[in-house]
Amino acid sequence: MSSAAEQEAVAGERATGDGRPVVAVNGARAAVPPPATVPVRPGPPAPLGARFRAGPDGVAGTDFALWAGGAEGVEVCLFDEGGGGEVRARLTELTDGVWHGFVPGVLPGRRYGYRVHGRWDPWTGARWNPAKLLLDPYARAVDGDYATHGLSPEVYGHVRDWPEQHVADTVRDDRDSAPYVPKAVVVHDPDDGTGTGTTAAAAADRRPRTPWADTVLYELHVKGFTRRHPGVPEELRGTYAGLAHPAAIEHLVKLGVTAVELLPVHQFAHEDHLLRHGLRNHWGYNSIGYFAPHAGYAASGTAGQQVGEFRRMVRALHAAGIEVVLDVVYNHTAESNELGPTLSLKGVDNRGHYRLQADARRYADYTGCGNTLDLVQPHVLRLITDSLRYWVTEMGVDGFRFDLAAALARSAHEVDMNSPFLSVIAQDPVLRGVKLIAEPWDVGPGGYRVGSFPPLWSEWNDRYRDAVRDFWRPAAADLREIGYRLSGSSDLYDWGGRRPYASVNHVTAHDGFTLRDLVSYDRKHNEANGEGNRDGTDDNRSWNCGTEGETDDPDVLALRRRQLRNLLTTLLLSTGVPMLVAGDEMGRTQRGNNNAYCQDNETGWVDWELLAEPGWKALFDLTSRLIALRRRHPVLRRRTFFSGRAHGADGLRDLAWFTARGTEMTEEDWYAPAATLGMYLSGRDIPDHDERGEPVRDDSFLAVLHAGDAPVDVLLPGPPWARRYEVVLDTGREDQSAAPATVHPADTTLTVPGRTVLLLRVR
The missing domain is CATH 2.60.40.1180 (Golgi alpha-mannosidase II)
Structure with a gap:
């Protein structure tokens, strides 16, 4: 260890079970007096999370329950409205790995987090560090955000700037992370937050319940869809309330879509490398709270109000006959690999939540995001299925699109269509009745599984996407592939009782070129992402119609508009479930950026001024007319395969x-x-x-x-x-x-x- 590092190591050393030294860096934390404590009464081990109630003697308070099977102790840390004034309540009851108790006087709106005690032994996968305040995995609301100019070093369980990089993640950092992380919020809102007493069960009776074969999906981003919408009040733009506004819903109704597929709305964190470049995660595929609506999309407040606001949005969409499908990211979390921050599950029980390699210091990464949740573990499977049921029964949503679903279907290491996750979904009386869409691949060995998911599931069909793009470039070698894709992809899905609607047909998605860019660019232009144009796929199967990028050439522009009409018409005449991407129906462009995940700006937002241009308004009208034609004619939306x-x-x-x-x-x-x-x-x-x-x-x-x-x-x-x-x-x-x-x-x-x-x- 260098002399500088020796001066910082004030906490000394201790030995692991096999004698390896572990160094803990305490920094200035030793001078901070211990926080006050509050009494804890007995409380139930279920449900997990924080639930407000009146105790048997009429005293109001909150039950806390956290699964932390390998931990040595758990403290609930309570904060005032500003996030300070920490007091602690030590949970002493332990039932089947769940630490639980009732804390009197903790009312709705109170901020809280957990400190979990245990061994620090990264070589065996043990990364407990009570200096790190952890977000409750079952938190139903989150207040605050991570640092805006890069994650603070205090949020890492290890010392980030340790001079010996090959052991950096093994050096424990004992600095308190509480001032630098958001807090969970105790929520009590048994109805929809409006005070009307409307229950989730009653709301469920008013769901549109559109049959799969009649479904037209519309993928949109909650913030990006309304951030520039002139008909939505400025204070509501980019929020759940903005999407619920009549001006936003009017567009969906005129277009004729039956379901919105929302890019991730679970609470997520921004990656450190983005923050340091002045960027933010826009798409949200970096989840950290599977029960909490992302606080950044709330107009009404973040002390629990976001829950009611989300429910009101769902109810408004339902009233317009539109279902709500959530894009969910259960395959990994924002904690990344061994060099990532300690935000929640890593500090609750690292070995109990993540897939680790034979060298347990390292993570098994089937997602390309540093870690993979281990759904073979019963408590992880419980976390995910509890989350899914919560969004259906209490938040009113109608289905889910599962990001990198093959990672969820892995048993030991192989993708297994009889895996615990798929088996639980198949028999669950709530979940088997909603729309289930798989992104049927991950980045691990054998992870590409298009056509392999069992009955009940529909799949994003990337072979449809590629075939249609190749046909219209044109670059298809022959007509076999396009024939299969137009008629429902029976070669992929006609087995086990599956139907044509197992195929979610799409030409574009959030990931890749917009439809307009597909006919305007031969190459990606991702320089704004700060990675030297190395990110994003090079396999775009696009054609710029003779000129790269924007042009004033009337012949090129006319050809591009015709190609857009061809692509949309092909999509909406094909057998299967069509999926449109917000803005494609009116020529939205990202200026050639095919990986705009970090473009929380005009690049990533829908430009509503396009509808004022006759050429793009005509494209919207055609799309609407095609959807109406499809709705009128069942031969265009068959429920069974052609014979x-x-x-x-x-x-x-x-x-x-x-x-x-x-x-x-x-x-x-x-x-x-x-x-x-x-x-x-x-x-x-x-x-x-x-x-x-x-x-x-x-x-x-x-x-x-x-x-x-x-x-x-x-x-x-x-x-x-x-x-x-x-x-x-x-x-x-x-x-x-x-x-x-x-x-x-x-x-x-x-x-x-x-x-x-x-x-x-x-x-």
């Missing part, structure tokens, strides 16, 4: 594929390079029934997709497929305010312009 078999004596099938020559596709046609494909969807015998039990019948459609640059002559198939065709959509037209409504006899030839989709209804 390809004939129905009736005339040989008409539910799905048929045609070449530009008007002939049915042969195997040779599927393997040949081509840029034109006809898809015939029969509405004669849809395997569904109406409310009277009668078979559903619908119109039949022929979609012609032509990705080539030059026009192509297309022969319209004759009987039994059709006698006449009516054009209901033509992406080659700039004016999309109404359908073309032109009628053509069968067995005639249409000249289809380059890069165009025609949708024709059989008359």
Whole structure:
């Protein structure tokens, strides 16, 4: 140890079980007098977290319960409104690894945290450090934030600036972290926070409950969606209340989406390297509180008011017929690896929450974020499922999209579709009834599992994304892939009773180019992220239409708008569940940034001024018209896979594929390079029934997709497929305010312009 380090090490040394020395750096903390203590009465070990109640003698207070199975002691630390004036209450009851007790006089709004005592032995994965104030894993509200110019060194359990880097994480830091970390808040709001007495059960009865096959998802960011919205009051922009505002909901209703998929709203922390560069985590995939609505999105306050505000937002969306799906990040936390901060679970029981390597000082990282939660551990599985049920039963949400879901499905090390997590979800009476969406991969070995998740689950289908992008560039080798993706991806999902809605079809997502950037950039432009343009994927499958970035060239702009119409039309005519990204329907751009996770600014916010521009307003109108068309016609949102078999004596099938020559596709046609494909969807015998039990019948459609640059002559198939065709959509037209409504006899030839989709209804 260097002489400078020796001068700082005032706490001395102690030995681990096998004799290795551990150095603790105490700093100035030794001069701080011990805090006052308050009495603790017996309290129940469940539920976990902090629950306000009146005791048996009428004395009001709060039950505290924390699972910390390997700890030697737990203290509840109570703070005043300013975050100071710490007093402590030592929990002395221990039941099955849960430390618990009732603290009289602790009322709603009181800030608190935990200090957990135990061994400091990083070589065996033990990282207890009572100098670090820990956020309650079950906190239902959080007040405050981490430092705004970089995480303070006090929030790390080890000494960050230890001169010997190879052992830096083994040197304990005994400086108090309480002044530098947010606090949990005791919450008591049995209804929705409005005082109306509305219970969660009653609110659940008013949920839209849109069937999967009828669902149109709309991925949005709570802050980014309304931060620049001119119809939302300034003080509400970027908040839950802002999303609940009629002006925000009006856009969703006009567009016609049935569900919003919210980027993470769990309490999250900003990464240290971002703070030091003057940036912040915008997307929120860095969770630290799985029960708490992120305080930064609250307009009404952060002393528990955010809970009621979130509920009111959900209720407002439900009243408009819109479901709420949360993007949840249960695969890792904001504590990163052994060099990361000690914020919550790492200090509660590191070995009991995270997957560790054989060298227990190191973390098993299947997420690319430094750590991976260990859902094989019963108490970790309980934490996650308790959180999920809480958001459904008490906060009113309708489903979840699971970030890096393959990491949650790992048993020992392999991804296991019979893992504890998936098995618990399958039998849970609450969770099996909500929408479940997997991001079906992680970054570990064998982690790419598209098409592998069991029934009940839908999946983000990145093969759909890639196939559609390749077709319209055009860069597809042949037509096989696009054929599967247009018709529901039966090659991936037609097993085990799964349905076409197992495929969540998307061309864009928060991660990657926006739709406008997809047709405007060949390369990523992430310089603003501060990583030398090294971050973000290079596999964009994009095409800039001849010019990189923004341009005034009218021909390039016209081509880009046509490509946007083609992509949106393809998405909304495909079998499966379509997902749009907020702003794509009106040409939002991130100026080529395909990894805008740290752009909490105009780059990451929706620009509502675009709707005032005729070209982008026309794109919105087309998107709305396509969604309405999909809603009216069940043949465009089938609940079962196509059979390809004939129905009736005339040989008409539910799905048929045609070449530009008007002939049915042969195997040779599927393997040949081509840029034109006809898809015939029969509405004669849809395997569904109406409310009277009668078979559903619908119109039949022929979609012609032509990705080539030059026009192509297309022969319209004759009987039994059709006698006449009516054009209901033509992406080659700039004016999309109404359908073309032109009628053509069968067995005639249409000249289809380059890069165009025609949708024709059989008359």
